[in-house]
Amino acid sequence: MTVPIFLELVEAKAKVASIFPFCLGVYFSWYYTHQLNWGLSLMFFVAMLLFNMAVDAHDNYSDYKHATAKADEWKQKTNIIGVNHLSMTGIRNLIVSFVGVATVIGIAMTVMTGWPLLLMGVFCFAVGYFYAAGPRPISTTPFGEFFSGITMGFVIMLITVYLNTASSGLFTFELFWQVLLASGIAVFAISNIMLANNLCDADEDQLLNRKTLVYYLGKKGGLRLFVINYVLGYGCLILSVGLHYLPYTSLLVLLSLPLVIKNTRQFLAKQVKKETFKFAVKNAMILAVFCIVCIGVGTIANW
Numbered sequence: 001m002t003v004p005i006f007l008e009l010v011e012a013k014a015k016v017a018s019i020f021p022f023c024l025g026v027y028f029s030w031y032y033t034h035q036l037n038w039g040l041s042l043m044f045f046v047a048m049l050l051f052n053m054a055v056d057a058h059d060n061y062s063d064y065k066h067a068t069a070k071a072d073e074w075k076q077k078t079n080i081i082g083v084n085h086l087s088m089t090g091i092r093n094l095i096v097s098f099v100g101v102a103t104v105i106g107i108a109m110t111v112m113t114g115w116p117l118l119l120m121g122v123f124c125f126a127v128g129y130f131y132a133a134g135p136r137p138i139s140t141t142p143f144g145e146f147f148s149g150i151t152m153g154f155v156i157m158l159i160t161v162y163l164n165t166a167s168s169g170l171f172t173f174e175l176f177w178q179v180l181l182a183s184g185i186a187v188f189a190i191s192n193i194m195l196a197n198n199l200c201d202a203d204e205d206q207l208l209n210r211k212t213l214v215y216y217l218g219k220k221g222g223l224r225l226f227v228i229n230y231v232l233g234y235g236c237l238i239l240s241v242g243l244h245y246l247p248y249t250s251l252l253v254l255l256s257l258p259l260v261i262k263n264t265r266q267f268l269a270k271q272v273k274k275e276t277f278k279f280a281v282k283n284a285m286i287l288a289v290f291c292i293v294c295i296g297v298g299t300i301a302n303w
Contacts (some may be wrong), residue, residue, distance in 0.1 A: 005086070009056075009057050009086070013181070017148075020153075020186045020190070020287070022156055022157070024183060025157040025179075026041060026164070028160075028179060034162070035164045040164070041278075043105050043108070047105035047109075048102075050105075054099045054128070057094060058129075061088070062090050117159065117166075124151055124159075140210040145192075148193070154179070154186075173303075181236055181243070181245065182246055184239045185236055185287060186287075188232050188236070189230070189233055189283060189284045189287045191229055192226055192280050193280050196267060198222070199219060224250070227268075234254065237251075237253055237254075247302070248303050249298030252294040265284065
């Protein structure tokens with residue numbers, strides 16, 4: 001397996017969906033709670049990336065393994081495993097290795113912090129596994145967008161905040177809701193990556209017997225939700241600044257609007273995986289870069 005094939009197997013281009021909320025968690029902890037633990041944050045960053053890569057590889061693995069006879073052409077000409085004639089055993093071993101290392105790091109962090117991390121970790125592992133496994137994988141249901149957005153956009157940020165505040169006793173039920181609001185821009189951007197994927201794969205999903213959210217909303221309803229999600233994400237950011245959860249420089253993220261609108265219009269015009277899915281990923285990357293830079297500056301300067 002070459003490096004480019006490996007990166008495609010683990011969908012490296014979508015890893016911004018993990019890094020984005022992680023950075024938000026670090027900034028929120030630093031700015032709002034004035035607590036920061038670089039050691040635990042780094043440990044979580046490594047475990048998070050390994051597990052995220054394992055989930056995406058497992059998604060491709062499960063799609064290939066469970067594809068029906070009708071989808072044989074899709075297996076050989078579209079799925080990365082069939083196209084590159086990859087070893088199923090090798091992929092399975094890679095997944096197990098990544099999950100194993102992430103689990104060891106997670107257990108170590110739980111021992112160092114406390115049981116809340118165990119609960120959040122189990123939730124992430126459960127969603128990660130059932131996202132592409134079991135009799136009815138989450139990715140084939142109408143709940144894929146919700147669980148991808150909440151798990152990656154919110155829970156990753158929540159775990160990051162917990163690791164930085166656990167020793168200070170500042171991690172409370174009130175803080176939980178504050179983090180939920182502050183994570184909104186990441187939650188909706190990440191949810192839109194999944195939604196865009198399902199919009200592009202609407203016909204293919206019918207072939208694979210997947211009844212995603214697009215199946216119930218229809219393409220028109222799915223595209224409308226795609227736009228609404230960005231509006232809600234920006235709204236969460238503005239409200240978080242108003243409530244002083246994030247620094248005032250966070251409002252500079254609004255300068256990303258022209259770029260996001262341009263990409264959104266291009267996606268609304270055509271939903272083709274190889275041509276326009278990239279616009280949802282680009283929007284997430286644009287929002288991630290703007291948030292990491294603009295919120296970061298305000299956090300460091302304490303504005």
